[in-house]
Amino acid sequence: MASEEVVVHSGGCHCRRVRWQVEAAASVVAWICNCSDCSMRGNTHFIVPAAKFKLQAGAEEFITTYTFGTHTAKHTFCKVCGITSFYSPRSNPDGVAVTVACVDPGTLKHVEYRKFDGRNWEDFFKHSDISQFSKGKAEAAV
Numbered sequence: 001m002a003s004e005e006v007v008v009h010s011g012g013c014h015c016r017r018v019r020w021q022v023e024a025a026a027s028v029v030a031w032i033c034n035c036s037d038c039s040m041r042g043n044t045h046f047i048v049p050a051a052k053f054k055l056q057a058g059a060e061e062f063i064t065t066y067t068f069g070t071h072t073a074k075h076t077f078c079k080v081c082g083i084t085s086f087y088s089p090r091s092n093p094d095g096v097a098v099t100v101a102c103v104d105p106g107t108l109k110h111v112e113y114r115k116f117d118g119r120n121w122e123d124f125f126k127h128s129d130i131s132q133f134s135k136g137k138a139e140a141a142v
Contacts, residue, residue, distance in 0.1 A: 011103040013083035017062040020086060022098055023052040027110040030100045031130065035118025037068065037075060041084060044113065045097035047133035053086065053096040091116070091125060095134025 005026045012019035028046040033039070055063075066075040074088035085102035089095065100111055117124035125131075 005109075007107045009098070009103045009107045011085060011098070012056075012059070013062075013078035013081050013085045013102065015078060015081040015083075017080050018059045018078045018083075018085055019056040020059065021054050021056070022048055022086075022096070024048050024098070026107060027112070028100075028108065029112045029114055029133065031097075031116045032113055033116040033118040037066075037073075038118060043084060044100050045087075045089070046100060046111070047089065047092050047095045047097050047130065049134050049136050050088075050094055050096050053098070091128075091130045092134035 006023055007026050009022050009024055010019070011022075024046065030044050030046045032044050037043075062079050063076050064079045066077070067073065070090060072093055073090040075084060076087045077084040083102065084099060086096050086098050089097040100108070116128065116130060
């Protein structure tokens with residue numbers, strides 16, 4: 001599903017203190033997770049290799065992090081407005097999960113939504129291809 005056209009997406013939080021750019025396809029696969037954290041926040045995200053994600057200068061001072069459970073996922077959010085525009089997911093600790101709704105309009109051409117069963121994380125992860133999305137192999141897996 002992911003297109004081969006790579007673009008630079010910009011985005012960030014509501015108050016615009018946390019801003020970033022990410023290189024990714026114009027068409028992405030986004031994950032709707034039902035874990036306790038994502039379901040409460042209504043977070044839907046696509047995953048990219050960490051090297052493709054760049055925070056803008058000065059954004060780091062406005063970011064704080066929440067962890068729970070295994071503490072592998074690093075749920076980052078803005079200290080001012082509380083928005084999680086990106087985070088480091090448990091499924092892809094070598095990648096970045098970008099919140100679809102936090103991408104500025106104009107660069108995403110299509111989003112394919114897939115469900116991730118975060119309430120049964122271990123079992124679902126074993127049978128999912130999600131780990132490939134932070135390795136630059138997502139296009140081959142789709």
